Amino acid sequence: MKKLVLIDGHSILNRAFYGVPELSNSQGLHTNAVYGFLNIMFKILDEEAADYIAVAFDLSAPTFRHKAYAEYKGTRKSMPDELREQVPLIKDVLSSMNIPILTKEGYEADDIIGTIAKRYQSDDVFVSIISGDRDLLQLSDKHIKIRIPKTSKGVTTVHDYLPEDVVSEYGVTPKEFIDVKALMGDTSDNVPGVPSIGEKTATKIIQEYHSIENAIEHVSELKPPRASKALSENIEEAKFSKMLVTIVTDAPIDTDISDMAVGNLYTKESLEWINKLEFKSFLKRYENIEAAASIELDISDITDLNDWNTLYEKLKSAKEFGIAICLEESVIKSYTVSELYAISITLDNRTYLIKDIVEIDDILEQIICLDAKKYILSLKPLIKQVKDMKLAKSFYDLSVAAYLINPLKDSYFVEDIARDYMGSSVSSKSEIIGKSKLGEVLRFNDEKAKKYFASESHVALFASDSLIKKLNELELTKLYEDVEMPLIYSLAKMENTGVRVDEKRLKSYADTLLEKISKLEASITDKAGESFNINSPKQLGEILFGKLKLSGGKKTKTGYSTAADVLEKLAPEHEIIRDILEYRQLTKLNSTYATGLAGYIRDDGRIHGTFNQTITATGRISSTDPNLQNIPVRTEMGSKIRDIFVPKEGYVFVDADYSQIELRVLASMSGDEKLIESYHMATDIHAATAAKVFHVPLDEVTPELRRNAKAVNFGVVYGISAFGLSEDLSISRKEALDYINNYFKIYEGVKKFLDKQVADAKEKGYVKTMFGRIRPIPEIKSSNFMTRSFGDRVAMNSPIQGSAADIMKIAMIKVDEALNKSGYDADIVLQIHDELLVEVREDEADKVKELVEKSMREAVSLKVPLEVDAHIGKTWLEAK
DNA sequence: CGAATCACG
DNA sequence: ACGTACGTGATTCGG
Known part of the structure; x- marks a missing residue:
């Protein structure tokens, strides 16, 4: 007996949409309905072993039956955008699986299903109809079963209705x-x-x-x-x-049952869709055909110098090749030390694995000097292994390229690049080796590990064309070649240099903290009348709001909010609050900074953090292991931690930071004459804003007015909203709105500029910085007010924050160049978004200070001057 | 592993 | 009526 499966397309898609929690791929495409649909379909197909399958959809035009017209007017019109955009998607996916999609002018999906089901049901053909709509129960028959899937708590169960089931349930x-x-x-x-x-x-x-x-x-x-x-x-x-x-069961449908025969669902095209939609859980279904879609690797081992020399000769005359490295990593305390263990090179269609050679470091030195274009997924780790990175040439970092094309992705690993730019799938590192380290597994000559490693250089070579073409199309080539690629070398150098930390001072700082903490702990326990875990917001909330009955209700999903701003307001109510706030502050300083940083100090007495170039949505760099971009400064006790950052003997720090770079960027990008004028007059910009917005002479601006104007300026940069400003200044929404309106009346150019960013984002789906960096904003098309408003603010903020980030990146490259060229004994050791910390030999400090200031100031030319504050000091705190 | 909190620009 | 300021990363708790 043959089996025919008929699916009610919109009905199942609809069910899936409301049954599966929000889900989207890294491009911001909503995918939950498609995911749920496929889940149900695969489940049914697994159970039924169908011989024939088809999916019926309504057309959007009104049909004879009034119901469809109502649906068209009602349901269809109110279909959320997040669902609407998935309709063409599921059709594409089904087509890629060779599953016929049935529609008929003037008929609904119901009618198509009814017609086909009744026409083909027989002793030889059993029909299963999949729908969420109980109206279809009328079609149930001797050889027709209606199957209604129900998803609750993530588990899908299917209710089956043969005629007797309809009778027993409905009578x-x-x-x-x-x-x-x-x-x-x-x-x-x-x-x-x-x-x-x-x-x-x-x-x-x-x-x-x-x-x-x-x-x-x-x-x-x-x-x-x-x-x-x-x-x-x-x-x-x-x-x-x-x-x-x-x-209707006699609609003029000319599709024959033979057209619905189940063929190969797991085609290459459908795999590409699954990859694009990032449905990882369906991938195992494709294992059989993986050979077709996955890349083919021809691997040779290079394990002695003779073999290497033969390869080296080939590489000398090569035009291009892909490269990857494998590091052997050992973890000491909080940090990792890496040594070069293996190199993978893909030349033409062959991949060479160079490993277990003692001269591997020398081989790398030879490779970096070659003329060929060298494609690599991530260049910085390689460059960090090289003695003289100035010798390196013709490298192309493809994760950085992919980041410029779409900075919103959360990873740019080999599987991401292969999926997005080659349409094929490769296994991820964790799939191959789980949590073990590649270097260790490779040492055992593990075949899969070798394949994975080879795939890195292979994908680098074969995805390069597509990536570079895409950079060009998006006009990102200049930013890539002139800013991001050179920056890799500056960051690599900065990481290798590291920053010195005075371990003794750190220790005594920690001791001071611990002493104060234990006193506070005793005081809090005493005042609360019992001992509890102050670090647990849950327990703290119960003590404050439960036991001590302080005012303030629930704020978070899980219970009371005990955030600092909430507690501040409660300070007058109970003495314990002051203690708790101070306790919080000090334990934070202790755990994250005092204790935290100590684990990162290496044998050379320095901390070598990582500066990531492919993380942020706006183009800033980020800092991890440890985060050196959020070292305290705003409070007295916190800023003391900066005293433990010190230069080596005989050296000093030069700290240089841009003054109000984001507002200057805004002035320049918007071309607003009043704002530009303020900067040319070199006045205090917040005071100038206050004078204009509040209509008072400049010399009558009170600190209060200045503070308000400053908040408005910040608000503008963040993507202004009356609500946000009112929260920040503790004023009413109405007052905040007045401030904003006044601001925009004065600075019309700014208003125009911000509106244009939002309009551009709505039209194109992204905004750009001064230097062409792209920030996609999928949120801006959302039907959800909150999400869309967020999109508006992001559209206003990203060009500003991003342009400032571009400028700093350019400045870093220029500072590096200037230091190199001048021959001064100085290195950049930290970048904190608008600030650079440079370590310089004492006798050259003044000269280097001037040089750094000048390089930063002249990094780019805006419609307003860039101003840089720089200071010399024996510690970071002193130099700030 | 997510939520809450808090450190920075 | 809706319910937020933009961008990050580390630590801690508790399910």
Whole structure:
């Protein structure tokens, strides 16, 4: 017996949309409905071993049956955008699986399904109809089963309805089910039905008379009398309703069952879709065909110098090749020390694995000097292994390229690049080796590990064309070649240099903290009357709001909020609050900074952090292991930690930071004459804003007014909203709105500029910085107010924050160049977004200070001057 | 592993 | 009516 599966497309997609929690791929495409649909479909196919399959969809045009028209007017129009955008998506996916999509002008999906099901059901063909719509139960028949999937708590169960199941659940046959529905009506489908007859009465009537027509014949005998009266007065409505509810089973559908034969679902095209949508859990279904879609690797081992020399000769005349390195990593305390263990090179169609050679470092030195274009997924780790990075040339870092093309992705690993730019799949590192280290596994000559490693250089070579072409299309080539690529070398150098930390001072700082902490702990325990974990917001909340009955209600999903700003307001109510705030501050300083940083100090007495170039959405760099961009400074006790950052003996720090770079960027990008004028007059910009916005002479601006103006300036940079500003200044929304309106009245150019960013984002889906860096904003098209508003603010903020980041990147490259060229003994050791910390030999400090200031100031030329503050000091705190 | 908190620009 | 300021990373708790 053959099996035919018919799926009600919109119905299942709809179910899936509401049944699966929000889900989107890294491009910001919503995918939850498609995911849920495929989940249900795969589950059914696994169970049924279908021979034939088709999916029916409604067309959006009105059909003969009124119900479809209602649906078109009602349901379809209110379909959320997040669902609407997934309709073409599921159709594409189904097509890629060779699953026919059935539609028919003037008919609904129901009618198509009804027609096909009734036409082909037989002793030889059993039909399963998959739908979330119970109206289809009327189609249930000897050889037709209606299957209704239900998803709750992530588990999908399917309810099956053969005719006897319909009878036992509804008390009527599938055919009679039509009449019951018609009598009771259905508001959601605009079926009028007969007023005052509900499910109970309708079922009773049909059980007795079997059809509306027969019931009408005997209308005077109907019980209860209420129903009799209702039906006799609504005969036309009843007949009309029946027509609406009845699914057409003889529509002119010319698709033949042979067109629906199940072929290969797991095609290369469908795998590409699954990869694009990032449905990792479906990937195992593709294992059989992985060979077709995954890359082919031809691997040779290079394990002695002879073999290497042969390869080296080939590389000398090569035009291009892909390269990857494998580091052997050992973890000491919080940090990792890496040594070069293996190199993978893909030349033409062959990949060479160079490993277990003692001269591997020398080999790398030879490689970096070659003329060929060298493609690599991540250059910085390689460059960090090289003695003289100035010798390196012709490298292309492809994760940085992919980051410029779409900075919103959360990773740019080999599997991401292969999926996005080659349309093929490779296994990820964790899939191959789990948590072990590649160097260790490779040492055992593990075949899979070798394949993974080889895939890195292979993908680098074969994805390069597509990436570089895409950079060009998006006009990102200049930013890539002139800023991001050179920056890699500056960052590599900065990481290798590291920053010195005075371990002794750190220790005594920690001791001071611990002493104060234990005193506070005792005081808090005393005041609370019991000991508890102060670090647990849950326990703290119970003590404060439960036991001590302080005012303030629930704020978070999990209970009371005990955030600092909430506690601040409670300070007058109880002495304990001050202690808790101070305790919080000091334990933070201790755990994250005092204890935290200590674990990162290496044998050379320095901390070598990592500066990431492919993390932020705006183009800033980020800092990890440890984060050196959030070292305290705003509080007295916190800023003391900066005293432990010191230069080596005989050296000093030069600290240089841009003054209000974001506002200057805004002035320049918007071209606002008033704002530009303020900067040319070199006035205090916040005071100048205050004078203009609050209509007072400059010399009458009070600190209060200046503070408010400063908040407005910040607000503008963040993507202004009255709510945010009112929160920040503790004023009413109305007052905040007045400030904003005043601001925009004065700075019309700024208003125009910000509006244009939002408009551009809505039109193109992204905004750009001064230097062409792209920030996609998928949120801006959302139907959700909150999400969309966020998109608006991001559209205003990103060009500003991003341009400032571009400028700093350019400045770093220029500072590096200037230091190199001048021959001064100085190195950049930290970058904190608008600030550079440079370590310089004492006698050259003044000269280097001037040089750094000048390089930063002249990094780019804006419509307003860039101003740089620089200071010399024996510690970071002193130099700031 | 997510939420809450808090450090920075 | 909705309910937020923009961008990050580390630590801690608790399910």
